[in-house]
Amino acid sequence: MIPLFKPFMPETVLEPLAKTLLSGWIGEGPRVREFEAALAQRLGVAVEQVVTVNSGTSSLQLALRLAKVGPGDEVISTAMTCAATNEPIVLAGARIRWADIDPLTGNISASSIASAITDKTKAIMIVHWGGYPCDLQAINEIAASRAAPAKTITDIAIASHGSTPAATAAAPVIMPNGMLPRMPGAWSRKPAR
Numbered sequence: 341m342i343p344l345f346k347p348f349m350p351e352t353v354l355e356p357l358a359k360t361l362l363s364g365w366i367g368e369g370p371r372v373r374e375f376e377a378a379l380a381q382r383l384g385v386a387v388e389q390v391v392t393v394n395s396g397t398s399s400l401q402l403a404l405r406l407a408k409v410g411p412g413d414e415v416i417s418t419a420m421t422c423a424a425t426n427e428p429i430v431l432a433g434a435r436i437r438w439a440d441i442d443p444l445t446g447n448i449s450a451s452s453i454a455s456a457i458t459d460k461t462k463a464i465m466i467v468h469w470g471g472y473p474c475d476l477q478a479i480n481e482i483a484a485s486r487a488a489p490a491k492t493i494t495d496i497a498i499a500s501h502g503s504t505p506a507a508t509a510a511a512p513v514i515m516p517n518g519m520l521p522r523m524p525g526a527w528s529r530k531p532a533r
């Protein structure tokens with residue numbers, strides 16, 4: 341078998357992992373708060389703007405809910421991804437409109453999104469294929485061009501240096517996969533602990 345990707349896992353994770361597993365906190369505990377604080381610092385956002393969840397799928401479901409995607413809506417997406425990117429769209433009751441990819445990068449193509457967008461488009465799902473950033477600026481411009489702007493939902497945003505909060509701050513963008521920087525005006529979590 342020829343592996344396409346191999347996640348890097350430093351051996352230094354083993355000790356803190358063992359400590360956590362043996363600490364008695366096997367649900368959401370202090371280590372999650374520590375992780376969220378460290379992630380917020382790394383991303384340059386306030387800690388209240390970062391929420392970690394149990395899986396990428398959960399974060400996409402949440403992001404779609406925050407974008408108020410439901411039956412009768414359309415979401416533009418790419419087939420060049422894990423099935424888990426698109427299953428939450430179907431679960432939300434929306435229709436997927438497929439956009440093509442850029443053959444050079446594997447990323448969803450902005451011009452194909454421009455052809456697929458309709459008045460029913462509630463969100464655009466993008467994936468930074470292999471960590472190579474999509475053309476967020478062009479995509480956000482297309483999303484914002486509607487009378488009712490579509491939300492850009494970025495699956496695995498953190499995998500790409502091109503999708504930092506600075507790049508996404510200009511448009512209503514949700515960045516799932518473990519974190520949900522706040523969508524302006526839509527939702528926020530009070531610092532709980």
Ligand SMILES: Cc1ncc(COP(=O)(O)O)c(C=O)c1O
Binds near residue numbers: 395397421422467
């Ligand atoms: C691109 C992409 N999106 C979403 C997911 C879903 O993540 P999870 O398995 O944590 O639910 C995956 C999982 O591999 C993925 O590769």
